Amino acid sequence: MELSVLWFVLVTVLFIGFFFLEGFDYGVGILLPVLGKNDTERRVLINTIGPVWDGNEVWMITAGGAMFAAFPHVYATMFSGFYLALFLMLMALIVRGVAFEFRSKDENPAWRTTWDWLIFFGSAIPALLWGVAVANLIKGVPINANMQYVGTFFDLLSPYTLVGGLAFLLVFIFHGAMYLTLKTTGEMVERARKAAVKAGVPAAVFCLMLVGMTYTNTDLFASTGAGITLWGAVVLFVGAYAAVYAKRYGLGFTLSSLTIAFTTVAFFWGLFPRLMVSSLNPAWSLTITNASSSQYTLQIMTVAALALVPVVLVYQGWVYWTFRKRVTAKDLEY
């Protein structure tokens, strides 16, 4: 396999890891003010992701770093082109990260409420923006012959990309609720289930709209594999919904995770071998060939990634195992 193909796959894997892991902790963050009726409940909710959210976020940082190293032109075009959207996302991630650390360090209710809302916005904004970003990548954005983005911030917002954003947001809320059914106890489990049932309906509607509009707005279905995978994601989502309805929580979370993984695979599959589509001229799209690093750099990075990613998976998995117990109001010393 060509190394640039391998790196395309690796970037896809990093995005699957990122959307799957941060998907549920964004979801928990968004559900925080909805499900947490009092301070203790909100602390329980935060503690379900407390030990792991930071490690989850590293998947995004690594995806960014991997794109910089393997496809520097994509990194340059996308990050400068999506400037204001990224600025918004960074602001959200800054306040979110600090909020997790700061909110419980003072008793003042106003202090805590402020940080809780920052967790909410800090989770909702990136969830929405990532959906918008992914939809834009495949729909195509105005990129000229010099690989420069020549549109404005508002060119990134179209009915299709907004549907993409809302679909991501709603699926992440559903996914977060599914995670909470596994990590909380007592009445909270039932509350999380209700949230999943409620969020699941609009999520399903927007997922279907996303798939439908993907037919008209993109060439994703030109690849049969990508098309089948995207429909597969919809089927998996329906399965997840049925599972949560039947209170089969483990199955439900597995299926919602797979929904996210399948969606990510479908979009990257549809993109391949492009990473960013030019809406001005197909020849100006950024591909794994014209946007990639040198063969030498790819070789070095391949050795590093193949040696290190499995190790990361092992210890990250082990930490999840260590914190596998449900969180109750009793263990809130932190």
Add this chain to the structure above:
Amino acid sequence: MEELLLSRWQFGITTVYHFLFVPLTIGLSLIIAILETIYVRTGNEMYKQQTKFWGKLFLINFAMGVVTGIVQEFHFGMNWSEYSRFMGDIFGAPLALEALTAFYLESIFLGLWIFGWDRIPKVLHAASIWIVALATNLSAFWILVANSFMQNPVGYALRNGRAEMTDFIALITNPYVFYQFPHTVLSGLVTAGFFVLAISAYHLIRKTHVDFFRASFKLGLVWTTISLFLLMGSGHAQTQFIAKAQPMKLAAAEALWETANPAPFAVAALIDEENKTNSFEIKIPAMLSLMANNDPNTPIRGINDIEKEYIAKYGPGNYVPAVTPVFWSFRIMVAAGSAMMLIVLAAGFLWWRGQLEAKPCVLKAVLWSLPLPYIANSTGWFVTEGGRQPWIVVGLQRVEEAVSPSVGAGSIWISLIGFTVVYALLAIAAIYLVQKFVRQGPVDTPVTPTKPAAKGATLWS
């Protein structure tokens, strides 16, 4: 060009802000690891309290360092896209490796450390803060590998309109790294040492939690004195290396316009950048030659000569950095370091005589010197980055060629103002929490022998 100026301001602000928090976490993570190790080995509850007290302050700073670090990674693409295109083949690799080797370890094991008290065996718990500390330092290494390339490019070839990596080993063994990395890490150790000293002094002055803060003051004193000596040594070595590798940076830091043999050291100077001369200076004869080459009778090249050489080599242009701020930043850095050394030695002397707590003036001096390491860190980075101008990568790419062409001034204004406002608000929140926990002092952890030990704990303890 407004975009260039704004992007430079943004880079400067986010970098300096990020680096207010990072040095402390580099050093404090190690101090906490040592404290927890003492606790695990001796079973002395006071050291558990030490670990938790400093740990709380560490976590506040760590969170700030992490979130501002994300901005660092992304704004190369956002504001400096042409830099990313030109340099991505080389610069992206250390950043990706930083994520793969350091960030995962840091964040995952920090989560384990924060939430793992009483849940995992003690030895494993102490091991996780060691992993965090080592990963934090490893992360500094990768960033400095990337930065060192910008200062001193090695192991590359110009191909396909960009710099491509030809030798990864050369990249990570860049001689620049071996001067910059120790200096940066040691500045982190000193920052953390001073932080511990100043907070301990605060309580020793007020005679609150005296035993607790006597112990941490002692540790801080030994730690800071040793790291300050090493820091100064590494700074000296780095300056000597820069005299060879980046003569322009040295000349600018010394405001030495004309080549001189022997070259004097200017203690202070009124710099006239327009006429490329100093209108007034206080100097020590031959001192610069001695410092740079260990020999008072050696020439040091001046800015004007080096500029002529650069014009011949790179074509017409202005190759002189902003001399006045670089000159003064260097002096402020050295002065702050020297002041720290004096204070630490005075405190050490009184400690040795057993008179430290009887003479609170020295303790007060320690407390009020807490800004010194921060001033030294910021000015030190200003010399490094400001002294490199007009290059973003020395000899390969100028700053004005690196900026994003697709980003307008309006967007940069929005992000510049947005980040600055949020940074200011977060700084207020962080300072509020730090001073709150500092005043509060250590919280007694109730000894609870009745609580059954976590499963497996007996194997280790």
